Amino acid sequence: MTLQNDLFLRAVRGEKTERTPVWLMRQAGRILPEYRAVREKLSGFIELATTPALAAEVTIQPVDLLGVDAAIIFSDILVIPEAMGLPYEMVEKRGPYFPETVKTPADVARLRVADAEADLGYVLEAIRIVKRDLAGRVPLIGFAGAPWTIFAYMIEGSGSKTFSKAKRMLYVDPVLSHALLQKITDSTIAYLKGQIRAGADVVQLFDSWAGILSPEQYRTFALPYIAQICDAITEAPKTVFAKDAWFARADLAALHCDTIGLDWTMDPVESRQLVGPGKTLQGNLDPCVLYADFDTIRRETRKMLKAFGPQRHVANLGHGVYPDITPDKVKCFIETVKEFREW
Ligand code: CP3
Numbered sequence: 001m002t003l004q005n006d007l008f009l010r011a012v013r014g015e016k017t018e019r020t021p022v023w024l025m026r027q028a029g030r031i032l033p034e035y036r037a038v039r040e041k042l043s044g045f046i047e048l049a050t051t052p053a054l055a056a057e058v059t060i061q062p063v064d065l066l067g068v069d070a071a072i073i074f075s076d077i078l079v080i081p082e083a084m085g086l087p088y089e090m091v092e093k094r095g096p097y098f099p100e101t102v103k104t105p106a107d108v109a110r111l112r113v114a115d116a117e118a119d120l121g122y123v124l125e126a127i128r129i130v131k132r133d134l135a136g137r138v139p140l141i142g143f144a145g146a147p148w149t150i151f152a153y154m155i156e157g158s159g160s161k162t163f164s165k166a167k168r169m170l171y172v173d174p175v176l177s178h179a180l181l182q183k184i185t186d187s188t189i190a191y192l193k194g195q196i197r198a199g200a201d202v203v204q205l206f207d208s209w210a211g212i213l214s215p216e217q218y219r220t221f222a223l224p225y226i227a228q229i230c231d232a233i234t235e236a237p238k239t240v241f242a243k244d245a246w247f248a249r250a251d252l253a254a255l256h257c258d259t260i261g262l263d264w265t266m267d268p269v270e271s272r273q274l275v276g277p278g279k280t281l282q283g284n285l286d287p288c289v290l291y292a293d294f295d296t297i298r299r300e301t302r303k304m305l306k307a308f309g310p311q312r313h314v315a316n317l318g319h320g321v322y323p324d325i326t327p328d329k330v331k332c333f334i335e336t337v338k339e340f341r342e343w
Contacts, residue, residue, distance in 0.1 A: 001136045003201075008070040009139045011314050012202055012237045012259050012280050020305060020313050021069035022337040023141070024330065025241075026320030027062040028074045031327060034061050045090040049075050050122045056129035063138055066327065067334055070139050070202075071130060073195070075123050077145030077206055080187055081154050083114035088153075101157040101165075105173075108180045114187035116194025123191075124198040131199035142200030144192055146207035146242070147184040147225035148218075154180065163212055170213075170221055177221060185225045189232045196235045204239040204261070205229065211244020218248050223255075230256040239282060243319060249274040264318030268307035282314040287322050290329040297329060301336040310343040 003009065007021035029035055035058050042048050049055055059074040078088045078096050089097045102108060114120060130140055145153075152166040153159075160166075170177050192203045205226060213222060222242075230238055241261025242248055252260050253275040262271050262283035271281060289300045305315065315337040321330060 003136050003139055005069055005138050008314060009201060009237070011312065012239065014258070014278075014280060014312055016311060019341065020308075020310070020315050020337055022315040022334050023068040023070040023072065024062070024066075024317055024321045024333075025072075026323075027066065027068055027330075028058050028072060029321075030323035031321055031325055031330060032058075032061055032065060033327075034058075034065060044092070045076070046088075049079070052122055052125040052129055055123075055126040056133060059126070059130045059140075060133055063134065066330055067338070068138070070141050071134060072141040072143065072204075073123065073127055073130060073200065075126070075143075077143070077150065077208075078153060079120060079123060080114060080144060080150050080184065080191060083119035083191070084111045084183065084187055086111065086154055095159045096153060098153065098157040102154045102180060105176050105179070108176055108183065111180075111183055113183055114191055116190050116197075120191055120194065124194050127195055127198035127200055139201035140199060141202050141204055141239075142192060142195035142236075143204040143206060144188045144195075146205045146210070146222065146240070147181045147188065147229075148213065148222040149207050149209045150184045150188075151177070151181055151221075152209045154184075163209055166209075167212065167217075170217060181221060181225050185228050189229055192229070192233050193235065196233070200236065202237045202239060202258075203233060204241060204259075207240070207242040207245065210242035210248065211246075213245075215247045218245060219251065223248065223251055227255055241282070253279060259314065261316070262318065266318075268304065272308075277312075280312040280314060281308060283316050284318040285316075285333065287317045287319055287325070290317075290321065290325045290333060294329075294332050297332045298336045301333055302340060302342070305337065305340050306343065 007017050011017050011021050055074045091097050152163045155166040155169050237258040239259035240257045243263050259280040259282050264284050264286035
């Protein structure tokens with residue numbers, strides 16, 4: 001099916017665009033009252049994420065209500081550990097929790113490599129419904145967590161400021177660490193290929209905890225697995241978002257990916273110099289700008305657009321939108337990007 005609005009896809013591929021495309025990480029979620037209305041009728045996040053018709057509905061909400069240039073499938077990065085045999089719970093207001101964690105080589109051996117259709121069929125079904133119901137209005141982004149970030153949750157068992165249990169494992173048992181990272185990588189490749197077969201137009205890897213590793217650890221335990229995924233996925237364009245990994249930008253530039261996501265600590269001009277002309281950059285407004293008044297949001301958004309320039313840029317925040325930001329502020333950001341032509 002030909003897309004009516006393919007700005008995002010063209011920007012990702014490095015083709016010319018009349019204006020900068022825009023979407024927001026975490027756009028499908030609690031910022032929208034319409035999302036909360038769907039969510040309230042259910043037992044929780046996991047029921048919503050595992051009910052394809054409802055996951056599809058909340059995926060499309062930001063396209064209708066906010067006017068973004070891409071949809072992102074409503075799911076979570078933690079479906080991969082679950083598909084490998086390590087289930088999670090989503091504790092209200094606290095975040096993810098794993099009743100069992102990985103501690104020993106036997107624990108790693110017990111985990112399976114996820115099968116996309118058998119273990120994650122509910123996500124693939126949601127993607128098929130979204131593609132049908134979007135009917136080509138905008139492209140659909142599929143996603144997964146990068147192996148290091150998934151590893152961090154599987155060892156730690158929950159969110160953490162330091163992820164010191166997960167980092168400890170890298171130093172104490174690098175053999176176990178590499179074995180688990182490889183199993184996560186194999187699962188992620190199968191999963192992303194499944195998402196693309198089901199209809200995802202672009203896939204994004206979220207390495208949310210990249211920034212807590214030293215540059216050397218990142219090169220040893222994170223980048224090689226991201227590289228494997230980028231090399232294996234040849235069916236669709238790929239975006240890699242390594243949060244806080246400002247030290248890794250030149251390394252990320254060597255990956256076989258199309259787009260690199262930047263957080264707000266990364267200067268657009270400096271990032272372009274480090275990455276070179278061959279990749280699209282995505283980001284990177286500080287999500288906290290959206291707490292400010294409308295004039296400030298417009299001013300900061302224009303400043304960001306000017307810094308990135310008119311081509312090979314996808315406008316986004318530097319991380320997911322915070323749930324207490326009001327939709328009118330999000331719309332102000334989106335409208336400012338859509339109207340901007342003053343490069
Ligand atoms: O709109 C979208 O971006 C698509 C949906 C999406 C979710 N999670 C839904 C979600 C995406 C892309 C994610 C990715 C994700 N999940 C990441 C990587 C991006 C990042 O933020 O760094 C991470 C680290 C997770 C793990 C996770 N899931 C945490 C730490 C939490 C709790 C914090 C929170 O925001 O509540 C979640 C829960 C979660 N994932 C929610 C949503 C909408 C909130 C649950 C709810 O609605 O009750």
